[in-house]
Amino acid sequence: MAKIPVDELAITRAYGPHVSAKIRGAPGEEPERLVKTHCCFCGQQCGIQLKVRNEQVIGFEPWEEFPFNRGMLCPKGVKRYLQGSHPDRLLTALARDPSQSSGFRPIAYDEAIAKVAREIERLQETHGHGSVGVLGGASLTTEKTYLLGKFARVCLKTPFIDYNGRLCMVSAGAANKKAFGIDRTTNPWADMIGTEVIWLAGSNVAECSPITTNYVWQARERGAKVIVQDPRITPIARTCDLYLPVRPGRDAALFAGVLQLMIDNGWIDRDFIEAHTVGFDEVAKYCREWTPARTADVTGVPERSLRKAAELWGQAKSSFFFHARGIEHHSNGVQNALGTINLVLASGRLGKPNCGYGTIVGQANGQGGREHGMKCDQLPGWREITNPDHRKYIAGVWDIEEKDLPGPGVDAYELFRKIDAGEIKGLVSICFNPKVSLPDSDFVTRALEKLEFYVAIDFFLNDTARHADVVLPGSLHEEDEGTVTQVEGRVIKVNKAVECPGDARQDWRIVQDIARALGRPKGFTFDDPRAIFEELRVASKGGVADYSGITYEKIERQMGVFWPCYAEDPRTGKASPDHEGTPRLFAPDSYNPVAKGAGRFYFPDGKARFNVADYRTPADDVDEAYPLFLTTGRVVSQFLSGTQTRRIGPLVSQYPEPRIELHPRLAQKLGIADGEWTTCETRRGTITLKAMVVTTIRPDTIFIPYHWAGEKSANRLTVAAQDPISKIPQYKVCACRVRKADGAPSYASVLEPQQ
C-alpha cells in the first residue's frame, strides 16, 4: 500500500526539494513588524527577530538582547526565513493517487481528516489499539510533544509512540539519570568563562552548535585549556591545547584510562567522592585494567596524550566537560556518557560557577522534547510509565482510569521492526524523516512499504512522507507559538510571526482534529498553546522536570526560565510564584524534592552514582573485508535530514552535496584523488560520492555527512546496532571499505531540481 506510486524524481519535480524562490528580501522592503522568536534549527535556539510584511517573513534582524547568543547566528539561522513562502510548501492535504504523475492529489482538509479517522478506526477495530504507532520529533514545541504523548495514549490508546530524539540525546539522558537522577546540563554557558579546562568529547562544536564556539574561545581568552577528543581535527580542534584523535567507538576505554591515571596520581577529590557519591570503588576496580599502554593500544591515542589529559583534567580547580553525539551515537553510548560523568564526579567539580558538565543537545527542542511524554517509556515531567505512582498522577491529570493508560512502548527503530513484522500496520508521523535519518535506510524503506495506512503531518513533503497515504499540511515554526527548552536547560518561547497559509494549520490543531473525527475528543479541546502549557505545568508538577512555576509571562520577563521551576517551594510547600528557576544544578546549598535535603543530587540519599562504564568493541567493527571505520555527522549549513535546509538556496550552495572525507595516506593507497568519484561499501549498502582528501581525519576512518536522501544518503551504509539501554543507533562507527568508483553514479546525470 505504502509503496511510492510513481518514481521518486516525479515526486521531486512536484514537491521538491526546490530551492527557495527568493534569495533575500527585496532591498528597501521595510518590515511592518519585528517578531522576537528563536531559530527553528539546532538546540542552541538562538534568539532572532523575524521581519514581517504582508503576512510573510521577509528577513531577519539580529536580536542582540537575548542573553544566550547576543545576536550571533550561524548560516542556518541567518537564512532560516527563506523557508517561508516556499514553492514546495504544502498548502492543502494530499491523498496518494497513482494515476497522478506526482503520485498525489490535493484533497479537502476535512475529507483528509475523515479518511485518517476512518483508517485508524478500521485498523484498531480489526487488529487492536496497538496496531497504530505514532512518531514525533524533537523540533516540535514542548506543548506539541506533550499533546502527542497524550494523543497516543489517551486517544489512540496505543503504547507505540516514540520520537526522533531517539537518534539524538537518549544516551546522554539515560546516563544523566543513572548518575545524577536528573537529565539536564548543569550550568548556563556563561559559567564557562573563567574555567580552567574545557574537555569536548565527540562534539564538533563549530559546525553543530556554532554559538558555543564563542563561549569556548572566550574561556580560552581567560586562560582555559581546551581538550578535544575527535577522530577529526574539527575547527574547534585546530588550535586546542590537547587533541585526542580517538579511534571511532573507543571512548569508554579512553575515559577509563584517564581516570586510572588520575587515581594513580592522586588527582581525585576524595572528600567529594566520600561525601556526595556512591559506587566509586567498583569504578576504580574496573579502571585498574586500563593501563596507559592498553588504553593507548585500544583508543589509538598515544600514551603521552592520555597522561597529558589526566594531568590537565586531574589538576584543574575548575572545569567543564561537554559531550555530544560523537560519543553518544554508539551501541555503547550510555557507557561512553557514563565514562565522562565518572571523570567529572571524581574531580568533584560540580555545582559551582565555573564547574559544570553537559551534553550539547542537537535538535531544536532536544531537551524539552525528551521530558514530557513523547518517549515510549515516559510520562510528563520525566515520569516513568512503569511507576504506579507516576501513572496514577498522570491518569488523574488526564481524567482517565489508570488501568486505561497503556504501558511502555518501544523505541523508534523497534517500531519499524514491528512494522516489518506486521504487528504495527498504521503510522501517524510528524516532524520525523526516518527514511533519511534512521540507519540502514533500505530496511526502513521496506518497512514503510508494508504499512497499511500511513498519515504524515508536515509542511514540506519530506522523503518519508512520500510513502504516505494521506499528508496533512502542518505548520512552520514561525506559524505557531509555544515553548522549547534549549541547550542550557532554559525554557524559552517561540512566537508566532505569520498565519498558516492555505489549508495548512497548526500541528496541535491537526492532532485535535483527528481526535475529534475519531469521536474521542475528550482531553483534546485546547484553544491555544497556552492552554496546553497550563495543563503541562500541572502534569509536570512534582516530576523531576518540574515546569509548574513557569509561565509565558515569566519566560518573557526573564528571557527564559531554567527548569526545575516550582509553583510551590519544595522545602516549605508554600506557593512560590516568584521562583526564578534553577540555572545551576547541584549547588552545595541546593534542595531538591527527591533528596529532600539529604544531598544535592536527585536520589533519595542525595548522592550521585558512579557507574562502571564498560568498554565494548562496537558492533560491526572493522575486519579484513571491511577494514575502515565509517563515521557520520553534520556540516554547518545543513540540518538533520535536510527537509528544510535542502530547500534554502544559499544553504544548498554552501555545501551542495555530501562528500567522503579521507586522509591523503589512505587516498594514495586507494589511488583516489581529491574530487574523484569514490565508492563506499558496508554490509548494508553502497554509495558513490566525491572524495574530499584532507589531513584532518584519521587515516583509518572516513567521514560522510548525513543530510541527504536517496543515492546520497549516508544512512544507507550505517548499522542499525543500538545501545541496549538507550536504544540510540550506532551512527558514529561501522566497518566499511572504499574504492575508486567505476564511474560517475547514475544520479549524477539526473540533476535534482535544487541543483
Add this chain to the structure above:
Amino acid sequence: MTVHQPLEFFVDPSRCIGCQSCVQACSECDTHRGESMIHLEFIDRGHSVQTVPMVCMHCEQPTCAEVCPADAIKRTADGVVQSARKPRCIACGNCVMACPFGVPELYIDRAIMMKCDMCYDRTSVGKRPMCATVCPSQALFFGTREQIEAIRPQSMPTNRFRFGEQVITTRVSVMVPRAPAPAPLLDVTAAMDERPANRTVRLNVIGAIDPLPDPFAEVEV
C-alpha cells in the same frame, strides 16, 4: 549619519571556524543588493580547516580610491571607504587590481565595483555590521577599543600593514597574539602514535632508514 567614532572593527582570524555565517549575513544588508561583500578564504582545505574572513580594511589612504580614474570611491569623514558610486564607476577594475587586501570586486553584469562598506546603513545609525553581529566565534568583532582590550587579553589590535614599500594604516584592526601561539594542528597523524603497537612487524634493511613508518601500512584496503 556617521559611524559612532569609538566603535571599531576588529578581526581575529585565529577564531574563525569557517561557518560562512558572515558571508550569508552580508548579503542581507540592504546596501549590498543581495551580494556578499565579505570574502572567506579557505587557506588550504586539504591540509587545514583554517579559514580567514576578509572585510574591507577601510584604509586611511585607500589605494583603491587613489587608482580610480573616475574618482568613484569616496572615503567618508568617519573613515568608511564606500562602494563605487554608480554614476561614476566605469568598471575598469583598477581598484580590484590595486587593493593590497584584495577586497573590491567587479560585478560585470551591472558594470560596477562593489565592496564592503562596513554596513554603512547599519553602522551609521548605531547598529553593528551584519557580519560582526552574527559571527558565532566573534572572529569579527565590532565595539570599542576598551571592550576588546577587556575581553581579549591574549591578543592586541594592530592596524599598520607593510606591503613592500607601502605602509598602510587602516580603520579596521587585526588581532595579533601577544605571545607566540602554539602551532595549529594540521594533520591528525601528528597527534597519533607513529609506531603501530604489536600489529605489524617491520624488518628494515640495515642502512635503509625509514624516518616515518606508516602506521596504516597494515590496513588492508
